[in-house]
Amino acid sequence: MAQAAHSLNSSKPLGHGHSVKRHTGLMDWITTVDHKKIAILYLWAGGLFFGIGGLEAILIRIQLIKPMNAFLDAQTFNELITMHGTTMIFLGVMPIIFALMNAVIPLQIGARDVAFPFLNALGFWTFLFGGILLNLSWIMGGAPDAGWTAYVPLSSTTYSNTHGVDFYTIGLQIAGLGTLIGGINFLATIITMRAPGMSFMRMPMFAWTTFITSAIILFAFPAVTVGLVLLTFDRILGANFFDVAGGGNPVLWQHIFWIFGHPEVYILILPAFGIISEVIPTFSRKRLFGYSSMVFATILIAFLGFMVWAHHMFTTGLGPVANALFSVSTMLIAVPTGIKIFNWLFTMWGGQVRFTTPNLFAAGFIPTFTMGGVTGVMLASAPADFQFHDTYFVVAHFHYVIVGGLVLGLFAGLHYWWPKMFGRMLSEKLGKWTFWTFIIGFHMTFFVQHFLGLMGMQRRVFTYLPNQQFDLLNLVSTIGAGLMGVGTILFLLNAFLTSRRPADAADDPWEDGRTLEWTIPSPPPEYNFKQTPLVRGIDAFWKEKTAGHKGMTPAEPVGSIHMPSATVLPFTMSVGIFIAGLGFMFSRDEFGNAFMSFLFNNYIVTAIGLVITFGSMLLRSLYDDHGWHIEPEELEGR
């Protein structure tokens, strides 16, 4: 067979191969357009910001360990809660989601890269520079302090007169660009680049949830983009979109923010659903129970996700009609989510469940996420929410969903795909320690917070008076947070120790792999598939295995493989946007130095940044780079 394919191929004319410029070291990472390397970049950057956000969380918990604590002052505390929320959501977990999507999706659908490798790199670099810009606020005059929701008027220049909120608006704007680009890229990739035979209803669940997540990104991110532009204009150019005195309305910001913000919750959780739907079948040696209803439930959740934003605003005073409608629509989301929970449980039913580290995280995910889900339904009831809203009950709820749901899912996914990404199995022993410390710490931290909220502790308070029966529960919560920190450190230790071991992971290291990524070497070669596989059903690899085959049947002969060229342009474009953003932010400032004032106040810095960005775009448009080819001769022996 292989020989036949080869002879067929040698008669095929070679593509226009031109010399390939190969970079090494740092330049390789800066110029790469390979989805697997971009995945690792996302993981590094996301991990870094996740660490920063985690440290912020620990500081917050230390401050709240006892009543009237003076460990932090009120202003610093508000900056910490704002940056913790913003960093974790936009710069911590979303990039790690993108890391897994990049590492896995092309492999799972049998593609050699994403649809737009150049855009993929651009998405990463804009996210990174947006994140750096936002975090520069710590050393450039104060971090944003109006909460991650940045409600006006508190976030207006009148009440937040440092550049903090400007760092928030412009940093998120730049980082959001990266997310939007990434979302569009995965939509195009999944629609156009599935291997022959992989119909939509044969896609792995993670590919499905990535697809739906990308669609949500496409519709939700423009809302926050508009909101951030309006807030930037209000703050820097003196516009009046949210200023009552100028005819604006602060409630408008809440609508715009949550029209983005609620779908954002599903952008976060759906990929976790996908990961769990991969891990559980693999380690139960059973196909996913109710695949079609899982797909349908995912789509329904995404659709309903756009219909419920005002449940974040029950106490804003929208009136009974709006409150009733949004209550009921929110409760409805419980139905498709419940379908998923029971499908996972019944996937395990009758299987042979193996508790490897990834599956431990998946098994921990189910009850933990369900607890976050049920408090979500409780919050949906508007008259009850009048009590829950803005208390620690809400804090407990969304941490159960985002940490107990998404972060446990990410840990499951990272342990599961780590051998595929790096060619090395993480230590199972350390992995299990990570799981137990993290999940016990998690429940300690957040379970008690439900009761704190119900007992009258409002959220976002930098300290609290004694004798309110809050003291013990807060102490428990802080100890739990420390335990979660230990779990995270154990994971980092595991990753570090593993990186020093030889890369010896098998193609199918868990032995029960069901999907296409397990048919190729770990880590995969840069072209992923020597020959595009032919997909004959759902769980394509498992199907071949049960038919007694060792690997996939190729859908094409061995031929020359077209590869995109490495390029530094995505990096320079992002540097340009970063400079322009920073310049714009300080355009109205008075500098002690006449030269600096000249540069900033005349928008010269902004202009330089834009010239770099648009110059890079021009270069990209004028210079035709057709990429290069890996010839069949080179593929032999690999």
Place this chain on the structure above:
Amino acid sequence: MMKTWQAVKRLLPMTAVSGLLLILAGCGREDLSVLRPQGPEAETSYGLIKLSITIMIVVLLIVFFIAAYVMVRFRRKPGQNEIPEQVEGSFKLEVLWTVIPLILVVVLAVPTVKAVFAAGDDHANDANAVKVKVTGHQYWWEFEYSDYDVKTAQDLVIPTGKDIAFELTTADVLHSFWVPSLAGKIDTNPAGTINRFSFSAPNEGVYRGKCAELCGPSHGFMEFKVKAVSDQEFEKWIASMKAPAVLPEDTALAEKFKSQCLTCHAVGGQGVALGPDLTGIGSRESIAGILLNDDTREDGAPVEENLKTWLHDPQSVKPGNLMPSPKDLGLSDAEIDGIAEYLANYKLD
């Protein structure tokens, strides 16, 4: 044996639920906790909380039970190598776990919608209701009794049993008005989106109120008290609030008080109403909302001491508040103590 086990199984969720509700009922202070409602509005919220928590605990127990069962029962045993049956799904089961949640949602949605519309009755046009305009400030609360032409701050005095019709707004950023044991919260928005709502307190007592929307550094300290008193007490309070101001006896101190304090504050109709109205401040439950005027409690202190704490360094009590430090205004320590003493003794009748 089997039958007993089944009965236990059937009763298990109920015992767990009622047990948890019992624990919940003991949770928190009577004057602060959502779980110990002291009025009909808080009772409505609490009813829905109980209903939803009961449904959710039943759901959780089912999920936990199935999860524990599959995780124990279907563990892969050593040497187990045959391929398990690849089940595609089950139409019956999937319909079951779509329809049952739908029914549960309806069970919760019907009382929710009813309560939402009930909460929409703000008593704004109810002649029997006491009308109060609430204005949130960084970081204190202003209460104006429009029918009586009385303004006060920090202590909201209300007659028991009567509906209080609130109209809420803010002077600066968003705040949220919350008295957990009496009712849910509602935001104070700027002009254009002014909110109205209503609650009542059947029992006399002092209830703790809080700001529930991040409003700046001292958001956590933006507390207030609701003091529910009898009808006669309330009328008496209104009357004494309207009595003409009493100024410090020492004329020099009175001059200082007028020129330095009454430029932002008011007493008995004199002065400017920029900051909290100080009429009868000696009778209030707290100074600045958080320094409790009750020396019988370990976390309280005599009102005069609290006033001194506040006046000597307002920023250390409530960081970011707008009151200039009296020292910066040129008041000597003796003058500050004098004003504290005067204010502490400025009680209503």
